[in-house]
Amino acid sequence: MRSSVCIALVVLVLPVVQTFVPVGNETTHVTITQNAVMKKIYEVCEAVAESEDREFKPSGSSAEELLCACLGTNTGQVSGAKFHEALNQIYIQNGIVDRDYASSNPHHFNSEAFTEGHSLISQGVAAVKANIREDNLQAARETLGRVLHTLQDFYSHSNWVELGYKITYANLIKPDLTIDNVAEVDTPTCSDCASGTCSNPLLPSILKEKKLTSGYMGLNSPNKPNGKCSHGGGADLTSTQVPRGGINKDERLSHNAALHDTAVALAIDATVDLLEDVRGAVGNKEYLRMMGIARTAVLCFVIDTTVGMSDGIAEAKRVAHSIIDSKKGTLDEPSEYILVPFNDPSFGPLIRTTNPDVMKSEISKLTAEGGGDEPEMCLSGLQLALTGAPASSHIYVFTDASAKDKHLESTIIALIRSTKSTVSVFMTEKTRPARVLHMQGRSGFQVYYNLALASGGQAIEVTKANLPSATDIILDTSTAALVTVLQRARIPGHVENFPFLLDASLSNVTAYLTGNNLRFTLHNPSGVSQPHTVSNGPLATIQTVGNLQRLHFNLNETGLWSISMESTEAYTIKVTGQSATTFIYDFVEEFSGPHSGFALIEGRPQKGLPAKLLLTMTGQKGAEALELQEVALVEVSDASVVNGTIEEMGDGNFLVTVNQVPEGEFVVMMKGKDMTTSSYFQRQTTTQMSLSKVIIKAVVGSAMVPGKEFEVPFTVSTDGLGGVFTISAKNDKDFPLKYNPQLTVNTGGNASGTVKVTPPASTASGTDVTLTILAEGPRAEDSNYAVLRLSVVAEVTDFSSPKCEIVGVSPICPSDCIQSTWDLSVNITDGNGTGIERIYIQKGSGNLFYQSVEDGGITVVMGYYNASCCSPDVIVTAVDKEGNVGRCTYTVQRSGGVSPSLSLPLWACLLVSALSIMHDALPL
The missing domain is CATH 3.40.50.410 (von Willebrand factor, type A domain)
Structure with missing residues (x-):
């Protein structure tokens, strides 16, 4: 039953996976990641609910209903906005690898760069675990997204599938293991394929010896070693050199359909495996927080x-x-x-x-x-x-x-x-x-x-x-679930009417007016009015404190309300409420290359071009219960409203294009209809944005190391006034920075610079640093910025996982589980590693007790687990100080089955009265 529910959830939340590259509106690196992420979230939520002895039963198939069930409530206003926001940080960074690292062989396992790609995964996973330990969750999500792209590319770009493997390559996510049996650089791997559509051009000797290879990719040169396979495709210049063709399985085509389908399935499974490794290292609740379940x-x-x-x-x-x-x-x-x-x-x-x-x-x-x-x-x-x-x-x-x-x-x-x-x-x-x-x-x-x-x-x-x-x-x-319905500013103020929609999902509606000598009237859809002089009226209770007027609405009649302002001094208006119906957005730009797509704009969008937004709607019953009708950019200090064209991308996601962007500061406004209540809603963002002719871009390729100087290259370009630009860099940890404060940029051109950051040697591994680089044009006429998150990760030397051994199980559980319990005893060691940091129950609702003893100079942690027979599954997880994970997994058998007849040690019985560690991780 559990499996069928989980599968239904994943199928309904995600579009069908067809390719590893964008086709129409689908980018399957993202959908592969979504599939795995949602599957693992469901599993972890279920485990947490079991440990808390509560039911986990989502009321529907949407991500929002999964969130409610995971948090332990199916009622009340629980917004899915931050959940989607957190997941989008993973997805966006996954996709952007195709732009920022298009020519990097290790990032895509191209050109037989297996050792380097394996190293990228190991370093990235270590950074993710360290970031979560330091509670730097956004940095963890962004690094995770990039690592998953590389992992997934292994199955599409290598010949793992052609070699007949139907399971994932476990060595990829184990830093202590190597990538084995790779074809030597002088070993031919492919036969010539003149059509470029051969189903399997690999040489028989490669298949027989199960030699691992990947296609060579040449974006700027057709050169490749003699006899080697090419990646293939129009962007790969090597694919025209003998042996011609390619072995990538990025797209599902007639000649590679079965291979592609297997590559997709393995990429999903491998993503789940890596997520499980992270989950084991940090624990269930911290894993869910990292995924935005909060x-x-x-x-x-x-x-x-x-x-x-x-x-x-x-x-x-x-x-x-x-x-x-x-x-x-x-x-x-x-x-x-x-x-x-x-x-x-x-x-x-x-x-x-x-x-x-x-x-x-x-x-x-x-x-x-x-x-x-x-x-x-x-x-x-x-x-x-x-x-x-x-x-x-x-x-x-x-x-x-x-x-x-x-x-x-x-x-x-x-x-x-x-x-x-x-x-x-x-x-x-x-x-x-x-x-x-x-x-x-x-x-x-x-x-x-x-x-x-x-x-x-x-x-x-x-x-x-x-x-x-x-x-x-x-x-x-x-x-x-706080949302903004309306926000405007008028400097100076003038007489104006501000309409806004209140819908059935809203509660606790409050308006805030700031300014001096404010005069206004509140109107509801039925024609009832209340002037500012009436503090306790039919529509709202008005509280005046200093320059603030707070209007708490007495009733939430749905429909078109308005505030009529009569003041001539500067004022601001903001109307808020509580509702699960809201949206998140990011300004994006298209990029081309072997795998084109959309990338997040870190600074202000470029002036003179249409503005593009990726927008995600969310509501109590999921996006399928909402109808998006209008998206507009609204100038905050003016009446200017510019509508965008909306392109549906599925699953509550939309691409919005605005051709004529307002000249001044603007916000994003959304209007639509809630199909469950048949009421119309209005939401808007509060953060002001504007356009710039200055563009600044920077890419971070790896984590910083404590005590070592780290270079962040950046590029500044402009379509506006050229000349000497002022560069300013700041970071929130006050780490020493070195950079040239001046950069000459010609109109229509670009120039490059570097910011050098040196984290002190004492910086804790997992620390995240926010670096802001500002570029201001001549005479301060225009400017833009780039905001980067840099992780500091100490060099890891311990890659061995703790060992967990089951040494006793008793007894077999009867069919009637309510009055019965079962027991498990384990021994946990870490060999020559950095030492066990914590032991916890990853799955199960029983109690875990343990103590450490010395045995021949080796520290052995002896653990005892006791649970109700109604909770038959357990995973005992041990984590060392570097985040390496070891597990014992067991399911107790019911009456009539065969169970190991191992006796429980005497120390376990004595230990129960002395120690008690419940469910979640505690340090040793």
């Missing part, structure tokens, strides 16, 4: 700890404790808590935890010291938060002073755009009224208004006495 709310504070902010610190403590206590155990419970203090001249460290009690303790430790009314290191602290928090986070800044580090403003805006995070700033002044504070805000505090506007957050001017009222916005926005 509640959507994240609580992130950036707090000024100077003496002048003592009241603000006290309020931040109160708010944080209140939120943590009120949301614990609910759907709104944050999945992660982040705290970054800043002062002068210090800032940080970033404190991150999934444990609410740990965060309460850390916030309680904050004390006010030093500083005063002088500028503080606010933007440095905010930079840490933006790079440390998950994408699309809400970040709350508390300060009473201007920023000393204003030079970071461009870097912060680049990070905001890259992460799509929202920044709200609570600006306080001890005794001065809001009017005076407002006058100061447009000078010393201007940078905070800029950042709030760019991110779609709030810049809230409030006295410290009224700060408790203003922080209601944190309670509103640190919640699950």
